[in-house]
Amino acid sequence: MRVQQQPAYVIHHHDYSETSLLLELFTRDYGRIGVIAKGARRAKNERRALLNPFTPLRIDWSGKGELGVLTGVEASGSALALSGEALYCGFYINELLIRLLHRHDPHAQLFDGYQQCLQRLQSDTRNDVALRLFEYLLLQEMGYGLVLDHDAFDNRPIEEDQLYEYISDSGPRLVVPGGEAHGGSPVHGRSLVALATGRIDDPVILQELKRLMRMLLERHLGDKPLNSRQLMRSLSQRPKVSQGETET
Numbered sequence: 001m002r003v004q005q006q007p008a009y010v011i012h013h014h015d016y017s018e019t020s021l022l023l024e025l026f027t028r029d030y031g032r033i034g035v036i037a038k039g040a041r042r043a044k045n046e047r048r049a050l051l052n053p054f055t056p057l058r059i060d061w062s063g064k065g066e067l068g069v070l071t072g073v074e075a076s077g078s079a080l081a082l083s084g085e086a087l088y089c090g091f092y093i094n095e096l097l098i099r100l101l102h103r104h105d106p107h108a109q110l111f112d113g114y115q116q117c118l119q120r121l122q123s124d125t126r127n128d129v130a131l132r133l134f135e136y137l138l139l140q141e142m143g144y145g146l147v148l149d150h151d152a153f154d155n156r157p158i159e160e161d162q163l164y165e166y167i168s169d170s171g172p173r174l175v176v177p178g179g180e181a182h183g184g185s186p187v188h189g190r191s192l193v194a195l196a197t198g199r200i201d202d203p204v205i206l207q208e209l210k211r212l213m214r215m216l217l218e219r220h221l222g223d224k225p226l227n228s229r230q231l232m233r234s235l236s237q238r239p240k241v242s243q244g245e246t247e248t
Contacts, residue, residue, distance in 0.1 A: 001068075002060075003030065003059075006027050006030065007029075007056070007057070007076065007111070009054065009114070010024070010057070011024050011025065011026050011094040011097050013051060013052075015041065016037075018041070019042050020037055020040055021037040021040040021041060022034065022067075023036075023037055023051060024098055025059065028108050030104060032097060032101045032104075033068060034067045035069060036068070036069050037070040038069065038070070047070075050073055052079070054082055055078075055079040055080070056115070057074065057075060057076060058074050058076045059073045060073070066103065080119070080122050082122060085127055086121040086127055090118060092131070092226065092228035092229065093131070093134055095226055096135075096138060099220075100138065113134060113138075114134070117133065128206050129200055129201060132195065136213070146166075146171070147171030148196040149192075150171075151172055153170070153171075153174075154174070158189045158193060160188070160193055161190070162174055162188070165182055165184035166184045166185045166186075166187050167182050167184040168185075168215060168216055168219055172187065172192060185216075186208070187209070187211075188208060190205065191208040191209055191212075195209055
């Protein structure tokens with residue numbers, strides 16, 4: 001198989017032999033793929049500077065097996081200038097893609113959402129808003145979309161002022177005073193509505209959605225911790241955290 005001019009981002013790379021790199025790429029039409037960039041570690045190799053995360057690329061590759069061979073690469077735009085907390089957030093969403101997506105499983109809508117998330121991280125938008133929206137889309141693309149508009153147990157419409165317990169394998173359930181707990185994440189109806197509409201700038205809503213997304217993602221991530229989350233946690237232990245900063 002030969003593929004040309006495919007939109008892509010590097011989401012991970014490491015050394016492969018003395019002169020090459022093994023790349024994990026997220027492509028628009030082929031999903032997550034692995035390719036070998038032969039000779040890319042050589043100092044004079046022109047590809048070397050391009051093969052880093054957060055640079056929009058167009059790539060060519062060939063191959064039939066699990067790993068292809070990179071045959072061409074060019075930048076399709078400027079590298080995104082992520083720094084500080086936004087950089088760690090970028091590492092976080094890259095790690096989610098590596099851990100949760102199967103290779104060669106196309107997700108064109110998720111690719112577009114990934115680009116939008118990176119652009120939000122580069123802009124003045126709060127980082128935690130960008131992350132929650134991306135996590136929501138990622139779960140949808142994986143086939144685990146959230147129930148946000150009705151109670152999953154009695155089918156009644158979500159009421160914004162009510163407290164629900166979100167059960168991971170079914171959806172939100174109204175919390176009844178004195179009723180039995182079911183091990184879900186507590187979340188108000190207004191938070192579910194905000195996520196459905198993409199308007200989630202309220203700090204209380206963001207905190208509820210952060211807990212909810214962490215619970216849902218951990219079902220699929222398993223026991224192995226995220227390296228990016230540990231880095232973010234160490235960053236958040238600084239004496240002062242400015243507005244807009246968040247832990248993933």
